[in-house]
Amino acid sequence: MTTAQPAHRPLNRDDLRTLTLSALGGALEFYDFVIYVFFAAVIGTLFFPPDMPDWLRLLQTFGIFAAGYLARPLGGIIIAHFGDKLGRKKMFTLSIFLMAVPTLAIGLMPTYASIGIAAPLLLLLFRVMQGAAIGGEVPGAWVFVAEHAPANRTGVAVGTLTAGLTAGILLGSLVATAINTRYSPEDVAGYAWRIPFILGGVFGFFAVYLRRFLEETPIFKELHAQRAIADELPLKATLRNHIGAVVVSMLLTWVLSAAIVVVILFTPTYLQKVQHIVPALALQANSLATLALTLGCIVFGAAADRFGARATMIVGFIGLLASSYHFYTGLPGDAGNLLFSYGLTGFFVGAIATVPFVAVRAFPAAVRFTGLSFSYNVAYAIFGGLTPMLLTLWLQKDPLAPGHYVAALAVLGIALAFVPLAGRKTTSPAAKLAGESA
Structure with missing residues (x-):
């Protein structure tokens, strides 16, 4: 029989290897998912009728972007179901393979001019x-990195993993910047937009290879050894026994979606279309903000280990509230102010590292993957998927719509810090395994 890891210990070499491989694979997969948004304007021109009004074309382009979010709950629930039944590692590897294939296909597919409505x-x-x-x-x-890490390093683990995911966004931003700098707008529309998607397919298959070197989590091994894997559907047990954790996790995900979707993914297009900032500068500023976000995830994850979730959430989301309003109200401004204020806002977006810190600990091991996946994906499908379309319509009446939206959700994040489930300190998932999985 395997034994749970000690609740409190330093990160060892195996932990660091797991974190590195997991974060790198996550970065490559997240690149595949978000590269679409950096070329939304070009895709809208190429894949919809040329006589369509510009605002409607952009709305439909973001509508297809939203469809990716709306599909998340189904894929997440199915993958999580088997993750709680068959193991974390198998599903962790499968998900990245399922991402690489359609990314490569987008890069190779014909446009509206060639195949009409089929495009x-x-x-x-x-x-x-x-x-x-x-x-x-x-x-x-x-779940994978949290179950590998000791209790006193959970924040660092999920913060590093989240930094890896955001590094995928940074990679997308850098590639988009390089494409728009290297090629003329005519070349980008003609063929160069395909390059990032083809690269994404290659990245994805490389990440599949990397995950062959990961080990199953000690907690799942323990569950399997104790025959403590849930006999019934994990989702049924989650909704019956852990509805409070589901609600808090969904609200936290709403905050996370506002920070990522609006500040990082939507804003580059907003800067170009609404504030009339040239694409190269808009993407350079976005790259800086995403780099600051990557750093912020690690900082706020480590702070959660040191000071607890409540204090870290309060400081982080107050910072997001103040910095985002300063950023959006100061637009368009000059290049120096744009880079500084966008970068500062990106750093405080890193407070989202507290979301997995709280949510992973909110569910017992036997249904942890399912509970987190259901809460996160349903909330992200609703809030993350619909937000770009909502803001596109809202912008017709108020050019500060993104700033108002992010500020409101930052206030929600501050309020959630005072919810007992969000603010409490818990022991390690590994240390609590026996009691949780009984």
């Missing part, structure tokens, strides 16, 4: 496939 329909299909894959990847990655 946006195929684009929709491939985005749905990507959404199903990412639905299993993100919660699976958080």
Whole structure:
């Protein structure tokens, strides 16, 4: 029989190897999922009728982007179900394979000029496939690294993993910046937009290879050895016994989605279309903000280990509230102010590292993957998927719509810090295994 790891110990070499491989694989998969948004304007031109109004084309382009989010719950629930039944590692590897295939397909598919209405329909299909894959990847990655790490390093573990995911966004931003800098707008529209998607397919298959070197989590091994794996559907047990954890995790995910979808993914297009900032500068600023976000995830994850979730959430989300309003109200401004204020906002977006810190600990081991995946993906499908379309419509009346939205959700994040489930300190999932899985 395997034994649970000690609750409090330093990160050892195996922990660091697991974190590195998991974060790198997550970065490559998240790149595949988000590269679409960096070329939304070009994709809208190529995959929809040329006589369509610009605002409607952008709305439909983000509608297909949203379809990827709407597909997340189904893919996440199915992958998580087997993750709680068959093991974390198998599903962790499968999800990244399911992402690589449609990403490569998008890079190779014909446009509206070649196949008409079939082009946006195929684009929709491939985005749905990507959404199903990412639905299993993100919660699976958080569970995987949290169950490998000791209790006193859970924040560092999920913070590092989240930093890896955001590094995938940074990679997408850097590739988009390079494409828009290296090629003329005509070349980008003609063929260069395909390069990032083809690269994404290659990245994805490389990440599948990397995950062959990971080991199953000690907690799942313990569950299997004790025959403590749930006999009934994990989702049924989650909704019956842990509804409070589900609600809090969904609300925290709403905060996370506002920070990521609006500040990092939606804003580059907003800067270009609404604030009329040239694409190269907009993407450079976004790259800086995403780099700051990656650093912020590690900082706020480590702070959660040191000071607890409540204090870290309060400081982090107050910082997000103040910095985001300063950023959006100061636009367009000059290049220096844009880079500084966007970068500062990106750093405080890193407070989202507290979300998995709380959510992973909210569910017992036997249903942890399912509980987190259901809560995260359903909430992200609703809030993350619909937010770009909501903001596109809201912007018709108020150019500060993104700033208002992020500020409101930052206030929600501060409020959630005072919910007992979010603020409490818990012992390690490994240390509590016997009691949780009984």
